[in-house]
Amino acid sequence: QVQLVESGGGVVQPGRSLRLSCAASGFTFSSYALHWVRQAPGKGLEWVAVTSYNGDYKTSADSVRGRITISRDNSKDTLYLQMNSLRPDDTAVYYCARALMPTGGRYYFDYWGQGTLVTVSS
Amino acid sequence: QSALTQPRSVSGSPGQSVTISCAGTSTDVGAYNYVSWYQQLPGSAPKVMIYDVSKRPSGVPDRFSGSKSGNTASLTISGLQAEDEADYYCCSFAGSYTFVFGTGTTVTVL
Numbered sequence: 001q002v003q004l005v006e007s008g009g010g011v012v013q014p015g016r017s018l019r020l021s022c023a024a025s026g027f028t029f030s031s032y033a034l035h036w037v038r039q040a041p042g043k044g045l046e047w048v049a050v051t052s053y054n055g056d057y058k059t060s061a062d063s064v065r066g067r068i069t070i071s072r073d074n075s076k077d078t079l080y081l082q083m084n085s086l087r088p089d090d091t092a093v094y095y096c097a098r099a100l101m102p103t104g105g106r107y108y109f110d111y112w113g114q115g116t117l118v119t120v121s122s
Numbered sequence: 123q124s125a126l127t128q129p130r131s132v133s134g135s136p137g138q139s140v141t142i143s144c145a146g147t148s149t150d151v152g153a154y155n156y157v158s159w160y161q162q163l164p165g166s167a168p169k170v171m172i173y174d175v176s177k178r179p180s181g182v183p184d185r186f187s188g189s190k191s192g193n194t195a196s197l198t199i200s201g202l203q204a205e206d207e208a209d210y211y212c213c214s215f216a217g218s219y220t221f222v223f224g225t226g227t228t229v230t231v232l
Contacts, residue, residue: 033219037168044125044226045160045168045211050219059219062123095167107156107215108173115167 002026002111004096009116012086022079022096022113029077030054033099035109036070036081038092048094049081053103064090086120093117126151126212126224133230134202142227144195144212150222152193156215159188159197161208168211172197199229207231 008020022034036048049060049070058070069082079096094116097109127145134140144151144159151157157175160168170179172188175195185200195214199206212224 035221037223045162045213045223046125047123047213047221047223050221052219057219061220101219106173107154107221108158108170108213109160109168110170110173110179112167112169 004113006113006116009118011119013122017084020081024077030074033101034079035097037095040092088120091120123222128224128227131228135232138202139200142197144224146193146214150214150216151195154215157195158213160211163208204231
């Protein structure tokens, strides 16, 4: 069955860095665009970043641009999110989610991981 | 990339219908027929309930339906059930691989 399992969250001081991972299984990883979506405690969902199926195209939300790098290793079926210069307002549960786009025409997130909590605090 | 606007909460008695609106702009909701809706139960990851404005994934009850008019999308839950109590988020494709979520709506079953 399809599984997305995030890891790498934890407590980090402001200004420091953290790398999240999302290990995939149960599907052809290299066929899907992979996204990061975050949710601050008690708040709504916020789309963060995407990498295309082969990693050639990447983009991110204005709120994190310049501070995050999304990447993937299709040989390891793993998605990454490198977060630098972390701020308290980056505190959130970070989810990875897949979408079969654009070639598959599925512009929605059909599977999500369980999320990993990042807490930015001194 | 401003969040789509949803009502903070809606409520209804079992068996009633509730509708959640999702107001966007001509660059997201109005530009593409790629609006999806997600149900989130406490402590759980979101689950897709509607995609492509009005399509239901396999396994989603047919009491969930979606529509769109101009820059506003809507989710209707007909025949409300206790298990439908959750947070609901709309989401729209916004071009160039990007997405924008709605502010979220809490559905309460009275």
